[in-house]
Amino acid sequence: MTLFPAPHRLVLAAALACGLAAPALAQNITTVNGKPVPKARADQLYEQVKKQAETQGQQIPPGTEQQVKDEIVLREIFVQEAERRGLPASAEYRVQMELARQSILIRELFTDFQKKNQISDADIQAEYDKFKAQATAEKEYKVRHILVEKEEDAKSITAQLKAGGNFEEIAKSKSKDPGSAAKGGDLDWAGPGSYVPEFSQAMTKLQKGQTTDAPVKSQFGWHILKLEDVRDAQFPPLAEVKPQIQQRLQQQKLAAFRDELQKKAKTDYKFGSASN
Template structure:
């Protein structure tokens, strides 16, 4: 019985010794010149590619990452063999990289601990909505270079010619001319003062009786319609508002750290 037990123990010990390299191998992608390349290194690079690079995790990408990790180990070993890790330039570049990564972590940590709340988004949305209130106007226009051209076109329209047809044929505004002069709905502030002042005086369906001069030339303006200003629903602009508030918070955080620092250096701005 003792002999059988000893044999079993010896067999188990041998199996454990044989399994040890296999277990270690399972944790590594490869062995390069006797040095292990751990799977954790590939996983970290994969996370960087999928999270920061926006790539989808696929078998093809996983293979590319494994290839990249092993190649990096090969080239890194060669660089170290040549003594490049001891050069002043390498050490300086490593210091810059250390600073960049540490500062990035500082800001990422702040953003993680200070997320933009739904209440903040709602307050900012309400503020924008209040500022964007008022009336929007849908106008058409014909833009020409000379006053007498505009006057002649006004006469043609009064004589029965269609505004849209004359706009397509004569307007110098490439954006609206091919659409019959249609400018769609917009707030008066979207136009230069001379244009908006003439436009808001018109009633629906009316046209300016005389040409309107702006920095772009001479305009004939026709008001198609007006309405209360519309504002997109919160869900459509929530992401943009969150980003804007997040950037503001981060800027305030950076400025606060800079203001508290004791230094004799004078910044340019």
């Protein structure tokens, strides 16, 4: 039989899994064994396939609308055969139908809640301001380092620097850090949390332009640090992080709604209990 080619078969399968309403309308695609196949059924599936593809950044190829119609008619043929064999009367079918009914209703419940409890721009601004206030209390450091394996090599480099050696040139020729050696040991701007504790502790004790008096040992080897500058932590503009904040707040509201329903329900069931 002819079904959807990958990857559009996956898109179609996802749309079909959501369930289809089939209102009885006069406009039909065709009839199968005398039973009409409503065009509205294909229209709804097409819209779901289209929406699913857009979500995944895909384009609907030419001919998709016809493929949807073909699929709808094929499904009617198969459904009629399943009904002729009496499969809807089986216990397994009834269980699966109940699970599908529940899934659709739960999806619609949460969709309805989100529509009626949308996140306002004021909510997003307040959350952004809260994060920003926390971030500005932190500092970022622009530091260079030279990494070597042996302590004696680190001490030798420290002596060279104290004698007037050029930090950037020594880093380029001696540092074992592949990410920063070519840049003269430059690690760019970062907060203390970006580094291992030994490194961060030594870095935050330095003054601008100062180099560590003694090498610093970490799990990576021996470091010589030079602090170039310090600034308040930079925070991205609201426009850049608005979608993430909105999604976070939506998830929080939805989680609170789920928790509320669970608490209000009258049941002696113990969630998460192995004894159930």
